[in-house]
Amino acid sequence: MSRKSDADVTAMSVESKRFRDPSLAKRVAQKIRETAASLGEVRICHVCGTHEWTITHFGLRSMLPENVEVVAGPGCPVCIVPASEIDEAVQLALKGVSITCFGDVLRVPGSHMSLLDAKAEGADVRVVYGVRDAVEIAKNEARKEFAFFAVGFETTSPSTAVELSSGSPGNLSFLVSHRLIPPAMKLLVEMEDLSLNGFIAPGHVSTVIGLKPYAAFPETYHMPVVVAGFEPLDVLFALHMVLKQLSERKPQLENEYVRAVRWEGNVKAQEMMKAVFDVEDGRWRGLGTIPSSRFKLRREYAEYDARLKYDLKVEGGVDLQPGCKCHLVVIGKVKPNECPLFMKACTPQKPVGACMVSSEGTCRIWAKTIKEK
Amino acid sequence: MLDYGLIEMCLAIPAKVVNVRQDVACVDFGGGVQREVNVSLVDVKVGDYVLVHAGYAIQVLDEEDALETLQLWSQILESQV
Numbered sequence: 001m002s003r004k005s006d007a008d009v010t011a012m013s014v015e016s017k018r019f020r021d022p023s024l025a026k027r028v029a030q031k032i033r034e035t036a037a038s039l040g041e042v043r044i045c046h047v048c049g050t051h052e053w054t055i056t057h058f059g060l061r062s063m064l065p066e067n068v069e070v071v072a073g074p075g076c077p078v079c080i081v082p083a084s085e086i087d088e089a090v091q092l093a094l095k096g097v098s099i100t101c102f103g104d105v106l107r108v109p110g111s112h113m114s115l116l117d118a119k120a121e122g123a124d125v126r127v128v129y130g131v132r133d134a135v136e137i138a139k140n141e142a143r144k145e146f147a148f149f150a151v152g153f154e155t156t157s158p159s160t161a162v163e164l165s166s167g168s169p170g171n172l173s174f175l176v177s178h179r180l181i182p183p184a185m186k187l188l189v190e191m192e193d194l195s196l197n198g199f200i201a202p203g204h205v206s207t208v209i210g211l212k213p214y215a216a217f218p219e220t221y222h223m224p225v226v227v228a229g230f231e232p233l234d235v236l237f238a239l240h241m242v243l244k245q246l247s248e249r250k251p252q253l254e255n256e257y258v259r260a261v262r263w264e265g266n267v268k269a270q271e272m273m274k275a276v277f278d279v280e281d282g283r284w285r286g287l288g289t290i291p292s293s294r295f296k297l298r299r300e301y302a303e304y305d306a307r308l309k310y311d312l313k314v315e316g317g318v319d320l321q322p323g324c325k326c327h328l329v330v331i332g333k334v335k336p337n338e339c340p341l342f343m344k345a346c347t348p349q350k351p352v353g354a355c356m357v358s359s360e361g362t363c364r365i366w367a368k369t370i371k372e373k
Numbered sequence: 374m375l376d377y378g379l380i381e382m383c384l385a386i387p388a389k390v391v392n393v394r395q396d397v398a399c400v401d402f403g404g405g406v407q408r409e410v411n412v413s414l415v416d417v418k419v420g421d422y423v424l425v426h427a428g429y430a431i432q433v434l435d436e437e438d439a440l441e442t443l444q445l446w447s448q449i450l451e452s453q454v
Contacts, residue, residue: 159427268415
């Protein structure tokens with residue numbers, strides 16, 4: 001499914017065009033320059049791979065004044081899965097359990113091998129569009145043991161919760177690696193040497209969690225937060241909203257993406273997640289352990305927990321290959337082209353780091369844009 | 374057909390609800406692409422627009438709010454810095 005689909009939806013196409021109107025974009029860019037003129041160096045961080053795609057694909061950085069920098073945070077759900085959890089999936093696959101997973105996860109490096117490497121060695125690893133397909137496959141092949149590798153942020157975890165709470169087949173277990181975005185944003189704010197001045201919060205995660213989880217950023221850290229949609233104008237307007245807050249010295253939580261994000265979020269989805277998952281500390285690739293940032297299955301669902309069912313034991317895990325700067329790319333400290341491996345030893349065809357693997361990864365997005373231009 | 378290799382994990386795509394049978398709805402992504410999605414996370418009726426992620430509708434889009442966005446933008450452009 002290409003991103004063009006957004007514009008293809010018949011009745012929405014007129015609206016989409018309006019959300020991509022180049023003349024309006026120029027006017028916002030002018031407004032951004034005017035507002036930023038009174039400010040010093042400003043670093044605004046987003047935490048969503050799709051925002052990075054919009055920014056890179058439409059060349060939005062070139063429309064910004066020199067003192068405004070937009071950096072990509074850890075917004076790629078596949079890039080931040082630690083090697084230890086890839087190792088768990090590989091271990092399961094090599095034990096003879098059939099793995100179903102999202103396509104993006106296939107080539108993410110583990111400590112020694114990826115799921116694709118395991119597949120090449122004869123393991124049964126299958127790509128699915130969503131967890132529903134994983135359920136159907138397990139039902140159709142009732143004699144086989146399956147495990148669904150459940151990665152993704154709050155956009156994806158409700159779907160895992162739906163299938164678990166509606167009774168998954170007994171031959172399907174879950175290797176849950178879901179992560180939560182607000183705790184990662186907190187980690188970024190508290191990194192003193194990162195000196196961020198504002199956040200563009202992820203639109204689709206926010207459709208689920210709503211606005212409330214971001215309230216602490218303006219309140220406690222005096223950090224502007226604007227939830228944004230994914231059209232180029234959404235991002236430009238959100239940047240302007242952050243800059244305006246900074247120029248007025250009134251950090252607050254604002255919602256640019258009102259057509260999809262409500263204050264309370266999707267309450268049904270939240271309740272379903274709460275019924276199925278507990279929150280615990282979780283490791284993020286290259287970032288270390290972030291408090292209360294990962295979902296695990298609640299005790300009631302222990303029979304579906306692949307880690308318990310197959311007694312998985314993985315120690316440590318090698319998150320970074322020598323020379324790889326993914327850990328600095330995911331916090332926006334290093335740009336992809338500042339990594340010595342970028343487009344040399346590490347390419348989309350032969351990725352070394354996780355950021356080059358996933359289509360949401362910052363390095364992969366930059367590599368693709370270079371190729372297109 | 375949908376290209377499985379290109380599913381971005383934080384992307385959700387708007388689609389129009391064509392029919393609903395309990396927790397499953399047929400939705401139209403435009404350009405003749407229709408697919409069944411799970412709608413147990415939202416309350417929808419035929420004609421609504423939903424955001425679809427990995428086969429699940431995660432939110433209902435509001436047309437009035439879309440207009441509100443455009444109004445918000447006009448306000449910003451007209452405001453004094």
